[in-house]
Every structure is written in C-alpha cells, then in structure tokens.
Amino acid sequence: MTHKIAILGASGYTGAELVRLIDQHPNMEITALSAERKAGRTMADVFPHLRHISLPTLCKISEIDFSQVDLCFCALPHKTSQEVISALPKNLKIVDLSADFRLRDPEAYEHWYGNPHTAVEMQEEAVYGLSEFYRNDIKSARLVAGTGCNAATGQFALRPLISAGVIDLDDIILDLKCAVSGAGRALKENLLHAELSEGYNAYAIGGTHRHLGEFDQEFSKLAGRPVKVQFTPHLLPANRGILATVYVKGDAEKIYQTFAAAYADETFIELLPFGDAPSTHHVRGSNFCHIGVTSDRIAGRAIVIAALDNLTKGSSGQALQNANLMLGEEETAGLMMAPLFP
Incomplete structure (x- = not known):
C-alpha cells in the first residue's frame, strides 16, 4: 500500500529533509507540498539538491485536498502550527515538528513560548514523539508531537539512567553544542557567515532555553518527582x-550497563565501547544516535556523550520514524541510510 503524504512548510530545512528521506521510502508518495511565501515555485528552485526528484509544485495550504492525504507532516513555526493543525480534518494523521504540542501543560507552553495555547483540546490527544520511549502510544496516535532536537539528544543520554536510578538526580549538568541549521532557514544577522564562522558561543544561559520545558516534563515524569538539569x-x-x-x-560501569540493557534492541541507538566518545561526523545525515560513556578522574562521577544529526534523528528522521509507526510500516523504512563521511 502506498501512503499519500503532505508536507506543510516544505521550504524550510526540516521540510527539505523530509523530502530527501521520504524519496527513499518504499511505501510513501509525496502528493502535496506547501510553502505560503514560495507558492507556485518548484522544490528544484527552492532546493536545487532535490531537483532529481519528481515532486508537486509548492502551493498554499488552502489549495491542498486533504481528503486525498493519509498523513501530514507539519514543519511550520510554533504558534502557526496550532492554528493550522486545528483547521485540518479531524481524521487526518499528523506528525507535528514544531513545539506546539510537546508540552502537556498549557501553562508550561505559555511560560516557555510566550503565547497562550490555542488548541488545548488537541493537546490532550497529542503523543510525545520520542519514538524509542513512546512507541506503543505513537502506533495508535492521530497527532504526534516531535521533540526538540536538543531535547531528544539530552533524553537519549539521560532517560535510561533516570529510570534505573543509577545517577544523582539533583546533580546533572548538560553541556550541549548545536549546529546552525537548528536555528532554521530564516535570515538572522547573528547567523551570517561573517558573524558565526570561526567563533563559538553559549546562548540562552541560566535556564532560559525553551527545551528545558521538555526536560522538566519528561525527567520529572520518569523520576516521579521534580528533576531539573543544569543546561x-x-x-x-x-x-x-x-x-x-x-x-x-x-x-560509570553501572551507567554503561544500564545503557546496554536499555538500548540493546534499538536499531538507531549505537552504544560505543566503554571509554569511546562519539562525534557529529559519524552520524551526519543519518537517523542514528551514538552514545559514549567514560569514567571521570573524580571517583563516583561519569561523563556521557551523545551525538546525532539535528535535522535527521533530531527532527525529520524522528518524524518519519513516528509516521512509520502510525501507518503500520516497518519502523526503519526509509531511514537506514549510512551516515555521510567525511
């Protein structure tokens, strides 16, 4: 069976990544692509690296016949997603890549994103889209909320340890580095080549990053009490x-064994030999997450390092993995490409 797919917000990086991945899927066909400001243009024009793929012309969302769509990926900005998804047919399967349905508490959403939640009734049916940990819920879901890319990386590195109780929950420090595509495709002065290259800087310092809402929600749920990481x-x-x-x-040894047990059957999570550290080079363009564990020179302390591609495993690859679960496809379909190296 071929599933008919629509991608809303196809002119952004995650939209383009979805096209790249779905093109290799044996049972999916892209039948609609939206981009409000680029409607009427071709994907080959917007993303020349996709010119070899036969794709529908970009259009406005209002022009899409959703009765002919089996599943819709929504790769729109937060707040916009709530408005658009609320107006879609109630029987349509949706994977949302924005932040709009990640946080179960509408007040938490307003706190982290600065806008009241305008689709509270839909929030109640949304399933959090971290595939490896919500697999059974995702299979029967109509609306799946993809995680933040930073939030996914931190959770792969910490969820098994929190669940097993093998670390001190009141002393967790998460130091994370994210590539520039995580900020999206919109033009921003601080992301110009002359302002970004040859430099390296911290941002959202002191607990202001929006993905902390996901960490607070998920880690506290696992522990059965409030857990706050320093991020x-x-x-x-x-x-x-x-x-x-x-x-x-x-x-450190117990932590390593905890990961080994938790991820033994997970295709996309690679636990490296004890003492080895992952690199972003080794997951680039793939749906894999690599995790390494090493002991610290200070007794009773350990270091966990996780690497993934923010556009693939952190976003569009995760979205396709969730869609496979929702449509009864093999979870790995369209996602087994090897990383790009060098």
Whole structure:
C-alpha cells in the first residue's frame, strides 16, 4: 500500500529533509507540498539538491485536498502550527515538528513560548514523539508531537539512567553544542557567515532555553518527582549535528550497563565501547544516535556523550520514524541510510 503524504512548510530545512528521506521510502508518495511565501515555485528552485526528484509544485495550504492525504507532516513555526493543525480534518494523521504540542501543560507552553495555547483540546490527544520511549502510544496516535532536537539528544543520554536510578538526580549538568541549521532557514544577522564562522558561543544561559520545558516534563515524569538539569546550549559553526556532554554522579560501569540493557534492541541507538566518545561526523545525515560513556578522574562521577544529526534523528528522521509507526510500516523504512563521511 502506498501512503499519500503532505508536507506543510516544505521550504524550510526540516521540510527539505523530509523530502530527501521520504524519496527513499518504499511505501510513501509525496502528493502535496506547501510553502505560503514560495507558492507556485518548484522544490528544484527552492532546493536545487532535490531537483532529481519528481515532486508537486509548492502551493498554499488552502489549495491542498486533504481528503486525498493519509498523513501530514507539519514543519511550520510554533504558534502557526496550532492554528493550522486545528483547521485540518479531524481524521487526518499528523506528525507535528514544531513545539506546539510537546508540552502537556498549557501553562508550561505559555511560560516557555510566550503565547497562550490555542488548541488545548488537541493537546490532550497529542503523543510525545520520542519514538524509542513512546512507541506503543505513537502506533495508535492521530497527532504526534516531535521533540526538540536538543531535547531528544539530552533524553537519549539521560532517560535510561533516570529510570534505573543509577545517577544523582539533583546533580546533572548538560553541556550541549548545536549546529546552525537548528536555528532554521530564516535570515538572522547573528547567523551570517561573517558573524558565526570561526567563533563559538553559549546562548540562552541560566535556564532560559525553551527545551528545558521538555526536560522538566519528561525527567520529572520518569523520576516521579521534580528533576531539573543544569543546561547550557552552544552555537556550533557547523551545518549539522548536536553533541551533548552530560556530567553525572554515579558509577560509570553501572551507567554503561544500564545503557546496554536499555538500548540493546534499538536499531538507531549505537552504544560505543566503554571509554569511546562519539562525534557529529559519524552520524551526519543519518537517523542514528551514538552514545559514549567514560569514567571521570573524580571517583563516583561519569561523563556521557551523545551525538546525532539535528535535522535527521533530531527532527525529520524522528518524524518519519513516528509516521512509520502510525501507518503500520516497518519502523526503519526509509531511514537506514549510512551516515555521510567525511
């Protein structure tokens, strides 16, 4: 069976990444692509690297016949997603890549994103889209909320440890570096080549980053009590990739064995040999997440490092993985490409 797919917001990086991935899917066909400001243009014009793929012309959302669509990916900005998704047919399967349905508490959403939640009734049916941990819920969901790319990386590095109780929950430091594509395709002065290249800087310092809302929600749910991590993101002068270095109190060998048990059957999570550290180079363009564990020179402390591609495993690859679950496809379909190296 071929599933008919629509992508809203196809002119952004995550939209283009979805097209690249779905083109290799054996049972999906893209039948509609929207981009409000670029309507009427071809994807080959907007993204020349996709010119070899036969694709529908970009159009406005209002021009799409959703009765002919089986599943819709929504790659629109937050706030816009709520408005658009609320107006879509109630029987349409949706994978949202924005932040609009990630936080279960509407007040938490307003706190982190600065806008009241305008689709509270839909929030109640949304399933959090971290595939490896919400797989069964995602299979029966109509609306899946993809995680933030930073939030996904941090959770792959910490969820098994919190669940197993092998680390001190009151002493977690998450130092994360994210490539510039994580900021989207819109023009921003601080992302110009002359202002970004040859530099490296922290941002959202002191607990102001929006993905902290996801960490607070998910880690506290796992622990059964409030858990707050110390988190500082850094902007990396690279196109793709996230590297998270997590400092925890706990026995490194026990931590490693906890990961080995938790991820033993997970195709996309690669646990490296003890003492090895991952690199963003080794996951680029793929749906894989690499995790490394090493002991610290200070007894009773360990370092966990996780690397993934923010556009693939952190966003569009995760979205396709969720769509596969929702449509009854093999979870790995369209996602087994090897990383690009060098």
